[in-house]
Amino acid sequence: MKISQRVMRALGLDTAKKKYAYGNDPVFGHISESRVADQWTKTTCGYCSVGCGMLVGTRDGKAVAVRGNPDHPVNLGKLCPKGLSEHQMIDTPGRARVPLLRRGGKGSPLEPISWDEALDVMVARITGLQRTYGSDTLGVIGTGQLLTEEFFTLGKLVQLGFRSRNYDGNTTLCMSSAVSGYKLSFGSDGPPGSYADMEHADVVLLVGSNIADNHPILCNRLRKRPGQVLIVADPRVTKTAMMADIHLPVKPRSDIALLNGIAHILLRDGMIDEAFLESHTEGLDELRRFVAEFTPETVARTTGLTVETIENIAFLYGTASSAFIGWTMGVNHSTQGSVTVAAINNLALLTGKIGQLGSAPFSITGQCNAMGTRESGFTSGMPGYRKFDSAKDRAELAVLWNIDEEELPKSRGLAYPDIIEAALDKRVRALWFIATNPVVSFPNVKLLTQALSTAEFVVVQDGFYPTPTMDYADLVLPAAIWGEKEGTYTNSERRVSKVNAFVAPPGEARSDFDIFLSIAERLGVRERLFSGWISSHDAWLEWQRVSAGRLCDYSAFTWAQLEEQGGAQWGGTSLYRDGVFPYDGGRAKLHCVPCLPFSEQPDKEFDFILNTGRTVEHWHTRTKTGAVPQLDRMVPNAWLEMNPIDADRLSLRQHDRIALVSRRARVEGIELRITGIVAPGQVFMPFHFAEQNSNLVTLGAFDPISREPNFKQCAVRVERSR
Numbered sequence: 001m002k003i004s005q006r007v008m009r010a011l012g013l014d015t016a017k018k019k020y021a022y023g024n025d026p027v028f029g030h031i032s033e034s035r036v037a038d039q040w041t042k043t044t045c046g047y048c049s050v051g052c053g054m055l056v057g058t059r060d061g062k063a064v065a066v067r068g069n070p071d072h073p074v075n076l077g078k079l080c081p082k083g084l085s086e087h088q089m090i091d092t093p094g095r096a097r098v099p100l101l102r103r104g105g106k107g108s109p110l111e112p113i114s115w116d117e118a119l120d121v122m123v124a125r126i127t128g129l130q131r132t133y134g135s136d137t138l139g140v141i142g143t144g145q146l147l148t149e150e151f152f153t154l155g156k157l158v159q160l161g162f163r164s165r166n167y168d169g170n171t172t173l174c175m176s177s178a179v180s181g182y183k184l185s186f187g188s189d190g191p192p193g194s195y196a197d198m199e200h201a202d203v204v205l206l207v208g209s210n211i212a213d214n215h216p217i218l219c220n221r222l223r224k225r226p227g228q229v230l231i232v233a234d235p236r237v238t239k240t241a242m243m244a245d246i247h248l249p250v251k252p253r254s255d256i257a258l259l260n261g262i263a264h265i266l267l268r269d270g271m272i273d274e275a276f277l278e279s280h281t282e283g284l285d286e287l288r289r290f291v292a293e294f295t296p297e298t299v300a301r302t303t304g305l306t307v308e309t310i311e312n313i314a315f316l317y318g319t320a321s322s323a324f325i326g327w328t329m330g331v332n333h334s335t336q337g338s339v340t341v342a343a344i345n346n347l348a349l350l351t352g353k354i355g356q357l358g359s360a361p362f363s364i365t366g367q368c369n370a371m372g373t374r375e376s377g378f379t380s381g382m383p384g385y386r387k388f389d390s391a392k393d394r395a396e397l398a399v400l401w402n403i404d405e406e407e408l409p410k411s412r413g414l415a416y417p418d419i420i421e422a423a424l425d426k427r428v429r430a431l432w433f434i435a436t437n438p439v440v441s442f443p444n445v446k447l448l449t450q451a452l453s454t455a456e457f458v459v460v461q462d463g464f465y466p467t468p469t470m471d472y473a474d475l476v477l478p479a480a481i482w483g484e485k486e487g488t489y490t491n492s493e494r495r496v497s498k499v500n501a502f503v504a505p506p507g508e509a510r511s512d513f514d515i516f517l518s519i520a521e522r523l524g525v526r527e528r529l530f531s532g533w534i535s536s537h538d539a540w541l542e543w544q545r546v547s548a549g550r551l552c553d554y555s556a557f558t559w560a561q562l563e564e565q566g567g568a569q570w571g572g573t574s575l576y577r578d579g580v581f582p583y584d585g586g587r588a589k590l591h592c593v594p595c596l597p598f599s600e601q602p603d604k605e606f607d608f609i610l611n612t613g614r615t616v617e618h619w620h621t622r623t624k625t626g627a628v629p630q631l632d633r634m635v636p637n638a639w640l641e642m643n644p645i646d647a648d649r650l651s652l653r654q655h656d657r658i659a660l661v662s663r664r665a666r667v668e669g670i671e672l673r674i675t676g677i678v679a680p681g682q683v684f685m686p687f688h689f690a691e692q693n694s695n696l697v698t699l700g701a702f703d704p705i706s707r708e709p710n711f712k713q714c715a716v717r718v719e720r721s722r
């Protein structure tokens, strides 16, 4: 890997400095001999969607150090605690090393087997069930954490190889509401803005987004512009809320009222861009009539904010020369997620604050490659944002792939929660999970585990072993992870960055890409679907051809350029600069969005609203961060945040062990943190811990459009632990 002189100098690695042994170097003096790297590889962080550029140092085939890449435009050399320790999670005892099979069927132990046997069994069992029950009896759940080249390959393998439409990803637990909301407003997915907008905006409004914990390096984009106002809408006083000029402690799920209330004031006071609305949107009259009832007084009652605050926020947004609205899971994780996104987009459209530097409605994504799967995957749409039901899109793709158009599905298959439901009633009998750990991350886990037990054949393909989901696996496939494979990730701002291998996978683990091709071979479709493919670069080249001319056009970049430049953004810095939207007719749509109460309201028996989310130290189900001692020691256990007023009422004290009880389950032994971070009547718990699994308690309620779970509100009771 060629690294620029500037980077070498920044790291003290240039030839002029070579006389320094790093152990003695004043900068690296704390580094013991074993961490002295003899080679540095450029790559992109494999945790979150910020997409930081980094350099990984290796020695004797092991990763020993990490540094932020000072030349990378996303992070300019900075990394957060997870990035800084990322090299430590690779070579850990908890890695999956060999394929495992329950030879004696359910209830028998997982035993090591060869790859040949593993893949033979997998293909024989799945196709056997498909012959009896139809091809859709296979349900596949992917992820936002593979390489784009892998998503592209997997999509073809599942949809055209196995011919199952029941293919979705953990992204339905995450980004699908943003995708649906963008489609509702603009006619296509695709975040219209860039991180640069956060720097240039007069006003930054973050809705349900705790970037200080979850996208820490994005915080560096704020406060660069003098006078910039940061507004954070979150029921909790998060670290991000603490950074804000104005914190809006909205009542849970009252965001739609707030957004409609802002729209009301913008329209009432003429703080709108009439020329933009006239030329580029439709639905203004209906929206005007609809938001008439969202007076500041009504909105104040629904949100718990004051009339003055609501007026002030609308004025700041309406009169700003540029304004950025970012959101994450506080918006998406709701039965009304998709339409809340549309209500956010309404504000950008009303004021013409889209398509120009500093202005965008921007879904901050979550996983390192959530965007890659949205674009190249084959779940809720066809690769290149093509629609299943568009004859033109289908014809185009059939030509590109040299297949009969009839092979392409005409509608999407089941979404993730519906695949699980189908497994319960045996419409789906085989399940294949790739890079996701649903026994910790899926809502109302009891129902999920029932589905996993009911399914006749369950495959779990993961980089770590054992994971809680493997308790239900008939077959385990050990996968290579970040650092062991090469390809690309696309971050929240549509920046495609290069990801490189710097160590070999442990034991017999193989890259997901290799696994997919080997399965294709056994299915007898390798030659037809993946002709001549050897490495992930072959998938990249085909993906470039398939995306050429589409909104998400990857055809202009080579892997080498991406690596050299620190990535490149498809669509440039802003989409929709000309105000033309991908709807037929080119107009964006304004939507009338009613504000409904969330489904499981607290009552006498279950008197708290449970909110769930994350902390900076841990990544999701902790397969990775649980293996990094300094992260795990900082946050070894789950906790529950409760307001002092409630703790007093329940006579609970700081650090008491409590039980969290909902209509679905009781979880014991959670540490109580009494804190004003949460409002009275609300409690918060991280979802990272299998041992105290918040998702036993959460609710299986889903957005009717995006099918995303309502992870952020359900009714619970808190008791002393037994």
Ligand SMILES: Nc1nc2c(c(=O)[nH]1)N[C@H]1C(S)=C(S)[C@@H](COP(=O)(O)OP(=O)(O)OC[C@H]3O[C@@H](n4cnc5c(=O)[nH]c(N)nc54)[C@H](O)[C@@H]3O)O[C@H]1N2
Pocket (backbone or CB within 6 Å): 048, 049, 082, 174, 207, 208, 209, 210, 211, 213, 214, 215, 233, 234, 235, 236, 238, 250, 251, 252, 253, 254, 255, 328, 329, 330, 331, 365, 366, 367, 611, 612, 613, 614, 615, 616, 617, 618, 619, 620, 712
């Ligand atoms: N350290 C770390 N970083 C991560 C991850 C991780 O696991 N660990 N995961 C990555 C992934 S995949 C994702 S999706 C992102 C998620 O990033 P975020 O969305 O920032 O994370 P969450 O903590 O799930 O939820 C964000 C906030 O939504 C608020 N919220 C809850 N209910 C409401 C409501 O009704 N209205 C509003 N306005 N807000 C509400 C919560 O209080 C919480 O502070 O983080 C990514 N980054």
Ligand SMILES: Nc1nc2c(c(=O)[nH]1)N[C@H]1C(S)=C(S)[C@@H](COP(=O)(O)OP(=O)(O)OC[C@H]3O[C@@H](n4cnc5c(=O)[nH]c(N)nc54)[C@H](O)[C@@H]3O)O[C@H]1N2
Pocket (backbone or CB within 6 Å): 143, 145, 146, 170, 171, 173, 174, 175, 329, 333, 366, 367, 434, 435, 436, 437, 438, 440, 441, 442, 443, 461, 462, 463, 464, 467, 479, 480, 481, 482, 512, 612, 613, 614, 619, 620, 621, 622, 623, 624, 687, 694, 695, 698, 711
């Ligand atoms: N209550 C509650 N639940 C939630 C959320 C919440 O806020 N509250 N957030 C939801 C959100 S936004 C998300 S994104 C999900 C995340 O939920 P999951 O996807 O279940 O979480 P991860 O721990 O990231 O799981 C990824 C798995 O892939 C494995 N892995 C990593 N890299 C590779 C690889 O390259 N190949 C293979 N084959 N395996 C690999 C890891 O070891 C891990 O087991 O959780 C959701 N669940």
Ligand code: SF4
Pocket (backbone or CB within 6 Å): 045, 046, 047, 048, 049, 050, 051, 052, 075, 078, 079, 080, 081, 082, 083, 084, 214, 215, 216, 217, 218
């Ligand atoms: S902010 Fe995200 S991408 Fe950057 S180092 Fe941290 S986890 Fe990695």
Ligand SMILES: [Mo]
Pocket (backbone or CB within 6 Å): 173, 174, 175, 366, 367
């Ligand atoms: Mo996510």
